[in-house]
Amino acid sequence: MEDQTLKVNPQERERLLSFLRTMSAIGLALGVVSVIVGILVFVYLGGGQYPVTxxxxxxxxxxxITFGIQGLVANFSTDEKTQRKTLNGHYIMSIVLMAMVYAFIAAIQGLVTCSQKDEKCGSNPDEQTALHAIVVAVTVVGYFLSIMSMTTHQRKRSVLHPEWKNHAGCVYTSYIYTILVSLWL
Known part of the structure; x- marks a missing residue:
C-alpha cells in the first residue's frame, strides 16, 4: 500500500485553528486570573489552613496558561512540524485540564468552608469566600474549554491531526476517567 495523504481543506483547517485560538486566548486569560487569585488567597491567608492553603x-x-500557550503557538506557527507538535500538546493539555478534578473539589471546599466563616479561613473569611468563588468559576470554564477542545481535536482529527489516522483511544479514556472520578467523589 502506498502512503496516501489526506487532502485537507485549508479553509476548514483555518476555521478550526481560529476556534482553537479563541479557546486558547480565553484559557490563557483565565490562567493568569487564576494565578493572581491564587496568590491573593495567600496574601489574605491570615492564619488559614487547608483547603485555603x-x-x-x-x-x-x-x-x-500552558493550554493557552500551546494553542496560540500552534495557531501562529508557520512550520508544519511545530504546528503538529503544539496541536498535539494542546490536545494533551485538554486532557490534563479535564483530569484536574482535585482543583475543582479543593476550590469548592474552600468556598464552602469560608462561606461558613470557619476558622480554617483565617482572619479574612469574606475575602477568601470571594476568591474561592472566582477559582470555582475559573475551573468550571476550564472544564468547558477542555471538553470543547478535546471534542474538536477528536471530531476534526482528519483536518487537525491527519497523522493520527485511527488513533482515538486517548480521548475516550479521558472521558471515562473523568466520569468515574466524578461518580466516586
Whole structure:
C-alpha cells in the first residue's frame, strides 16, 4: 500500500485553528486570573489552613496558561512540524485540564468552608469566600474549554491531526476517567 495523504481543506483547517485560538486566548486569560487569585488567597491567608492553603488557583492557572500557550503557538506557527507538535500538546493539555478534578473539589471546599466563616479561613473569611468563588468559576470554564477542545481535536482529527489516522483511544479514556472520578467523589 502506498502512503496516501489526506487532502485537507485549508479553509476548514483555518476555521478550526481560529476556534482553537479563541479557546486558547480565553484559557490563557483565565490562567493568569487564576494565578493572581491564587496568590491573593495567600496574601489574605491570615492564619488559614487547608483547603485555603492548597494553592489550587496557582497550579490550576499554570495548567490553563500552558493550554493557552500551546494553542496560540500552534495557531501562529508557520512550520508544519511545530504546528503538529503544539496541536498535539494542546490536545494533551485538554486532557490534563479535564483530569484536574482535585482543583475543582479543593476550590469548592474552600468556598464552602469560608462561606461558613470557619476558622480554617483565617482572619479574612469574606475575602477568601470571594476568591474561592472566582477559582470555582475559573475551573468550571476550564472544564468547558477542555471538553470543547478535546471534542474538536477528536471530531476534526482528519483536518487537525491527519497523522493520527485511527488513533482515538486517548480521548475516550479521558472521558471515562473523568466520569468515574466524578461518580466516586
Amino acid at each position: 492548597s494553592g489550587v488557583g496557582i497550579w490550576y492557572g499554570l495548567i490553563l
